[in-house]
Amino acid sequence: xxxxxxxxxxxxGVGFTLAASDCLMALAVDRAPDTVLLRVGxxxxxxxxxxxxxxxxxxxxxxxxxxxxxALCALPSGRETHEFDFGFGLIEATAVSMPxxxxxxxxxxxxxxxxxxEAGWATRLAMRSGAMIAPWTDRRVWDLVTEVASLAWxxxxxxxxxxxxxxxxxxxxxxxxxRKTFTRMRTMDGYSVTSFTAREIVxxxxxxxxxxxxxxxxxxxxxxxxxxxxxxxLES
Numbered sequence: 147x148x149x150x151x152x153x154x155x156x157x158x159g160v161g162f163t164l165a166a167s168d169c170l171m172a173l174a175v176d177r178a179p180d181t182v183l184l185r186v187g188x189x190x191x192x193x194x195x196x197x198x199x200x201x202x203x204x205x206x207x208x209x210x211x212x213x214x215x216x217a218l219c220a221l222p223s224g225r226e227t228h229e230f231d232f233g234f235g236l237i238e239a240t241a242v243s244m245p246x247x248x249x250x251x252x253x254x255x256x257x258x259x260x261x262x263x264e265a266g267w268a269t270r271l272a273m274r275s276g277a278m279i280a281p282w283t284d285r286r287v288w289d290l291v292t293e294v295a296s297l298a299w300x301x302x303x304x305x306x307x308x309x310x311x312x313x314x315x316x317x318x319x320x321x322x323x324x325r326k327t328f329t330r331m332r333t334m335d336g337y338s339v340t341s342f343t344a345r346e347i348v349x350x351x352x353x354x355x356x357x358x359x360x361x362x363x364x365x366x367x368x369x370x371x372x373x374x375x376x377x378x379x380l381e382s
Contacts, residue, residue: 150359157361159249160347161340163188165363165372166315166333167246167261168253172369173380174317174329175254183258183320184250187230187239189313190264191336211243213250216257228262232314233330233381240265253365313339314381333378342377 159165167186175181209220226241239262247259312334319327333339347363350356355367363371372378 153358155351155356155358155361157347157363157366159245160344160363162313162333162336162343163244163315164246164249165343165347166313166331166339166378167244167317168249168362168364169369169372169378170315170317170329170331171246171250171256171259172253172364174319174327175256176369177329178319178321178325178327180321180323181254181256181319182322183260184254184256185228185230185260185262185318185320186244186246186250187228187232187262187316187318188264189232189237189315191313209243210241211247212241212261213247213257213259216251218247226260226262228260228318230262230264230316230318231328231330232264232316233332237264239263249362249365252360253362330381331372331378332381333372339372339377342375343372346371346375 159168167188171184171186174184208223210223210226211218211220212226213219221241224240227238228241229236230239231237241260242263244261246261250259251257312332313336315331315333317329319329334342343363347367350367357366373380
């Protein structure tokens with residue numbers, strides 16, 4: 147029996163980044179309804195814990211996934227770059243595989259979506275090197291190397307560091323005439339944003355605001371969801 151037929155709601159992306167990007171993409175497309183391409187850019191993390199380091203290490207795959215005409219398309223890792231203005235001028239970011247491109251199409255209906263993270267030349271080099279090595283290395287060995295390397299990071303974020311560890315997220319929309327708009331949002335650190343968004347979504351579900359089947363945060367609750375929680379605000 148499907149979740150829809152069983153009356154069960156599936157909403158796997160209730161934390162940062164997915165909830166934040168889903169809301170920002172929805173707001174951006176509301177501003178530019180003729181959008182045919184969405185590019186999401188995320189500034190680099192200022193605080194990283196051991197778990198985040200492990201998850202980041204697993205992005206170093208031979209291929210990165212993007213949306214092309216509604217389908218998932220694999221591109222060589224570390225090679226697809228784009229510049230975003232996170233508030234201090236244009237900075238280069240690199241495409242990474244994120245579930246946000248799946249949720250984003252479900253929410254906005256836009257079939258071309260790319261997700262980028264701010265990355266300097268050293269990070270891009272590491273991604274390309276990892277991509278070249280990965281096909282010749284047992285996945286378990288690669289995961290073990292990632293987990294050992296992650297020991298350099300703390301298991302919990304220092305409370306004082308979180309106060310200045312926010313993110314900037316930018317959504318660039320492109321329409322069929324290649325006109326672009328930019329919507330920029332500043333958030334608290336990812337750990338705090340996750341607690342805000344997950345708690346609010348659970349609260350709404352318990353109050354009866356749910357729908358059967360696969361759902362996304364902004365698809366069900368609207369792009370304004372994250373703006374009313376005190377953890378994010380629009381800059382443009």
